Structure formats: C-alpha cells, structure tokens
Amino acid sequence: MKAAVFKAPGKPLSVENVNDPKCGENEMILKVEQCGICGTDLHASDGGSMEPETGTIFGHEFSGEIVEIGKNLKTSFKIGDPAVSLPFISCGTCQACMNGNPFFCSTNMQSTGMSPEVQGGYAEYVRIGLPESIKIPNGVSWDFATLVEPLAVGLHGVRVSKFKQGHRALVIGAGPIGLATIQWLRFFGARHIVVAEISEERKVMAEKMGATLVIDGKTPSEELANIYQKETGGSPDIIFECAGIPTVIQNCLEIAAPFSEIVVIGVCDKPDTFMPFLGIIKELTIKFAIAYMKDDFQFTIDMMEQGRINPGQMISQHIGFDSLATTFETLKTSKDQCKVMICPNH
Ligand SMILES: [Zn+2]
Ligand SMILES: [Zn+2]
The missing domain is CATH 3.40.50.720 (NAD(P)-binding Rossmann-like Domain)
Structure with missing residues (x-):
C-alpha cells in the first residue's frame, strides 16, 4: 500500500509503497477514508522525547471502511461498515479496558501511529483493535467521523475537570x-x-x-x-x-x-x-488530562448523529499523497490552518 513514512527528525515524510498491515485475530483492517494531521505528529517528527522510530507511519485521527475482520472474531462489524477507532491496540480484557479506558491497559497497550508496531492512518490501510472500534452511523459524514478523535480530547478534558x-x-x-x-x-x-x-x-x-x-x-x-x-x-x-x-x-x-x-x-x-x-x-x-475513554468517542459520535455538535468548520483542507509531505512541512510553522485531512484513497 501507499503510505507516508517518517525517516528522521527534520526530514520530510517519504511517500512510498510499504507492506499492507496484517490483521490479527482480534483485529480488523480499515481502508482509510480520511486521516487528520495532528500537532503531535508534527511535533514528534522534529525529534525530542516523542521522536518515533524510523519507518513509523503517523496518523491517529482516522476514519474508514472495514475491509477485513480477524478470523473467528465474534462481532457485529461487517465488511463495508464505516468505522473509527481509538488509536490504541489494547488487550480488551483488563480492568482498564473493561472500564472503557484502553489508554491505561495494563498489558502492553500499543498506540497507533507512534511506532512501526502499529502503523497509523497516513496510509491506505490501518490495523485497528476490535474493543476500540466504533461504527459510524448513517448521517455522520467522513469529515465529522475524522474529527471525532480531536473532539474527544476536548470532551475528555472537560469531563475530568x-x-x-x-x-x-x-x-x-x-x-x-x-x-x-x-x-x-x-x-x-x-x-x-x-x-x-x-x-x-x-x-x-x-x-x-x-x-x-x-x-x-x-x-x-x-x-x-x-x-x-x-x-x-x-x-x-x-x-x-x-x-x-x-x-x-x-x-x-x-x-x-x-x-x-x-x-x-x-x-x-x-x-x-x-x-x-x-x-x-x-x-x-x-x-x-490524557486522551479519551471509549465513551468520549461514542458520545461525540452520538451528538454528531443528532446534529447537536457541528465541528465542520475546523477542517481547512483535504489533501492527497501528492502534496502530503510539503503540507506537513508547512504546518510545522504556519498556524493559520486548523485540521488538514489526508485522503489516502482518493
Ligand atoms: Zn492528535
Ligand atoms: Zn487491557
């Protein structure tokens, strides 16, 4: 698949062909419709304490369509369902996971788009965990679905205050x-x-x-x-x-x-x-406050479905792979954009 790959601090992302993600037993594969560029990605790519490994594909704010479901997985998800996922692959069974708080999973939780272990959504496909995934209802656009993650961060901050x-x-x-x-x-x-x-x-x-x-x-x-x-x-x-x-x-x-x-x-x-x-x-x-719980995602989606929250104006641009690397560099210094959405399959 095509993806934008992190090489080294200060170097532009490199758009190249990489291996497709492999679907684990308790996992699904999402064909990425949109993925937001986050300040965290920009920051991490400049090095420092958040510097990722070479070969990392960024992207933790994504939406897309389910194209593969793990073998023997009992789930109501079907191929073709629109979905989003918290950007974690967690165990789904520990106390924190059962409480809908996979960030605090006690068994080796992996963050999506922060290391090559779980590659992110600056790519045509992304691997997601079943416990962290949520269906997108009819009537919630791809734009809105992709904004669920940043909105959930704000929601969580207000909820824990x-x-x-x-x-x-x-x-x-x-x-x-x-x-x-x-x-x-x-x-x-x-x-x-x-x-x-x-x-x-x-x-x-x-x-x-x-x-x-x-x-x-x-x-x-x-x-x-x-x-x-x-x-x-x-x-x-x-x-x-x-x-x-x-x-x-x-x-x-x-x-x-x-x-x-x-x-x-x-x-x-x-x-x-x-x-x-x-x-x-x-x-x-x-x-x-850190990240979000699963219900922060679900509540945001519910409010979008009911038309009670309207974040559409946060999106300033949609881009493809052709301008991804240059736009990413520009965003490091320019503060006049809000959310730039990558559309990897268009
Ligand atoms: Zn982010
Ligand atoms: Zn867990």
Whole structure:
C-alpha cells in the first residue's frame, strides 16, 4: 500500500509503497477514508522525547471502511461498515479496558501511529483493535467521523475537570484541541468561554466555534485577569491549558482565582517551571488530562448523529499523497490552518 513514512527528525515524510498491515485475530483492517494531521505528529517528527522510530507511519485521527475482520472474531462489524477507532491496540480484557479506558491497559497497550508496531492512518490501510472500534452511523459524514478523535480530547478534558453548567471558563490556545474544548464548553452550558490566542486566524476560528470573548494571547497575565473580570463580572472557575508550551502553566497560576482549577490538556514534552507558592496561596487544583475513554468517542459520535455538535468548520483542507509531505512541512510553522485531512484513497 501507499503510505507516508517518517525517516528522521527534520526530514520530510517519504511517500512510498510499504507492506499492507496484517490483521490479527482480534483485529480488523480499515481502508482509510480520511486521516487528520495532528500537532503531535508534527511535533514528534522534529525529534525530542516523542521522536518515533524510523519507518513509523503517523496518523491517529482516522476514519474508514472495514475491509477485513480477524478470523473467528465474534462481532457485529461487517465488511463495508464505516468505522473509527481509538488509536490504541489494547488487550480488551483488563480492568482498564473493561472500564472503557484502553489508554491505561495494563498489558502492553500499543498506540497507533507512534511506532512501526502499529502503523497509523497516513496510509491506505490501518490495523485497528476490535474493543476500540466504533461504527459510524448513517448521517455522520467522513469529515465529522475524522474529527471525532480531536473532539474527544476536548470532551475528555472537560469531563475530568470540575466543570459545571454555569461556570466561567478560560481557554488558553485555540488550536484544534482548544477549539474542541470551546465547543464542548458551549455544549455543556458554560456562562463565559473566554479564549486567549495569538494567531489572528485562530482567533476567528475560536469565535466561530463558540468563544464568547477572544483576548490576544500576548496579553500579560495580570491584564488578562483584569479584562476577564471586567468583561464577565467574575473570574474563571476553570482554566483549560490547550497550548502545550512551556511557561503557560505559570501564566495560568498567575491568572487563576482562589480555589479555581487548571486543566492541562495541551501536550508539552519540554521541561517547564512554575512557582508553586502561587498555587498554594490560592489553593489551586491542577489537573492533567490524557486522551479519551471509549465513551468520549461514542458520545461525540452520538451528538454528531443528532446534529447537536457541528465541528465542520475546523477542517481547512483535504489533501492527497501528492502534496502530503510539503503540507506537513508547512504546518510545522504556519498556524493559520486548523485540521488538514489526508485522503489516502482518493
Ligand atoms: Zn492528535
Ligand atoms: Zn487491557
């Protein structure tokens, strides 16, 4: 099959023919309809602590059609079913898996698109595990199906937080994860959804996705807290850190009001420092969130099916293999795009 392969940090992805994935007993093969390019892939490809092995095929935000089902597998999935999958291959039987939380599988869980063990969706076909897979109902488009993964990240962040309807929220960063978080905050009835963002394009996106106020991301903490107070009549109950870059947690500690919560969703793999004293004197809670549970996927799909969430505007472009490598390089520096979808079979 055709796939875009990671070679080395700083090198463009190489589009080449590779072996088709082999379907394990408890697995299925998906013919990839679309796969989103994620900031994590861009970041990992530059090396550092997330650097993947040479030969890795990225892609953990994919949708497609079932083309093969593992031998003797008892399942209601049929060949031709549209489906998505959490990007993990887990055991499906341990406590965490039974609880729908395969990220915490206790037996050698493998992440899709992070190593050659389980290749990702920048390819014509991808191998998925049965316990992590979910059918896409009629009426949910491929575009929406492919956005389930990033939306589920935002949903999970809101679900693990102390958020309650009527709360005031502040979202730092309006990349795809910030935009997903904004949509769920609106869905669940936040009183104010104030967003701090640097990029002009993303500021516009934040407004489209439901921000009630957008503040320039370069605004110093004290000034930002003052604007928040003036515009909303209160201070944020929860700050969602969706930028994933060093110094932002310190900024959150500076902005946060006493007893409030900071939820860290943005993925930062660099050392960072903050002043604990700031958190102590305000009795702050810092909560970290990782990925999603299976129900975060299912709930997102259900809400899409019912037309209650509409993330279509997050997609800025569809591309094929011909422009994949160059687009991938461009996305490393340009922040004016949101989700770019790869269509490997078109
Ligand atoms: Zn991602
Ligand atoms: Zn497990």
